[in-house]
Amino acid sequence: MIVLEDVFMSYRTRHGRKVVLDTINIVLDTRKSIGILGLNGAGKSTLLRLIGGSELPERGRIHRTVTVSFPLGYTGCFAGNMSGRENAAFLARVYGYDVDEVVTFVESFAELGDYFDEPVRTYSSGMHARLGFGASMALRFDVYLIDEGFGAGDARFAARCQQTFSNRLRHSRIILVSHDPGTMLTYCEAGATLHDGKLTYYDDIREAVTSYNEIVNEPLNTH
Numbered sequence: 352m353i354v355l356e357d358v359f360m361s362y363r364t365r366h367g368r369k370v371v372l373d374t375i376n377i378v379l380d381t382r383k384s385i386g387i388l389g390l391n392g393a394g395k396s397t398l399l400r401l402i403g404g405s406e407l408p409e410r411g412r413i414h415r416t417v418t419v420s421f422p423l424g425y426t427g428c429f430a431g432n433m434s435g436r437e438n439a440a441f442l443a444r445v446y447g448y449d450v451d452e453v454v455t456f457v458e459s460f461a462e463l464g465d466y467f468d469e470p471v472r473t474y475s476s477g478m479h480a481r482l483g484f485g486a487s488m489a490l491r492f493d494v495y496l497i498d499e500g501f502g503a504g505d506a507r508f509a510a511r512c513q514q515t516f517s518n519r520l521r522h523s524r525i526i527l528v529s530h531d532p533g534t535m536l537t538y539c540e541a542g543a544t545l546h547d548g549k550l551t552y553y554d555d556i557r558e559a560v561t562s563y564n565e566i567v568n569e570p571l572n573t574h
Contacts, residue, residue: 353379353402353419353494353526355550358411360397371397372408373548379526381417381494386539386556387528388563393545395528396422396498402526403496417493423483431472435463435482438471439489446490453489460515461485462508481508488515495519497527532560 360372371394379385379402389395399422400406401413421428429438436454443453458467461481466474474482487495495516520538527539535542535556542559543552546566553559 352414352416353381354414355379356412356414358401358408358413360394360401360408362397370548371545372401372550374411375550377543377550377552379543379552380541380554381524381526383540384520384525384527384538386535386542386559387526387545387550388530388532388535388542388559389528389545390530390566394548395530395545398545398550399496399498399526399528420487420490420492420495422496422498423487429471429479429482432470434469435461435467435471435474438482439486442486442490448490453486456489457482457485460488460511484512488519491519491523493523495523495525497525532563535560 355375355377358372358375359370361368361370363369387395387398397406401408402415403419403421404413404415405421405428428442430441433441436458439454439457440450442448443450461467461478461484463474463478463481466478471479471482525538527535528545529535539556541552541554542556543550544559544562544566551562553562
């Protein structure tokens with residue numbers, strides 16, 4: 352289970368503070384794969400970073416009874432002045448894995464060639480994604496956090512990512528944030544919507560999609 356207690360998060364903008372999580376109290380049942388739907392800018396990526404522990408809320412607490420990955424697609428867990436190899440080794444040590452095994456897996460999976468030994472700050476966005484996906488697949492978690500899908504690179508590499516991830520789902524679950532209902536219906540059992548700082552949970556992903564479609568079709572507030 353992942354429990355959010357009185358979680359509050361906001362950001363300063365030129366128009367004032369924007370509240371993305373307004374005192375959230377919710378229990379996420381991690382026996383199911385969960386899809387979190389929200390419009391662009393709703394705070395989905397922020398929520399995922401909070402769940403993964405890479406960012407702390409302004410107020411409130413998050414309790415985890417399962418092991419949770421860093422968000423796939425999030426590059427903040429990599430040190431830009433270190434190479435891909437060094438970053439993979441560092442993550443292995445942090446999570447208590449065999450360094451050589453993890454580095455070998457990531458090097459083979461990410462297919463970065465000579466760039467694996469270059470500083471990560473020199474990577475393109477696609478190379479970042481390859482490194483991130485390879486690193487997350489080298490480490491086993493109860494719950495994988497995914498930000499807006501998990502394809503990276505060309506069609507062949509994306510297909511291999513899909514296959515590897517499908518194998519992981521035999522023993523793990525995911526929390527996927529996106530604004531694409533089709534992806535949610537494919538991979539998730541339960542769901543939630545994030546809208547106007549409120550997170551609403553549904554045991555059935557189809558109910559979450561229906562609720563999200565209603566949000567999408569809300570008339571614009573012109574006042």
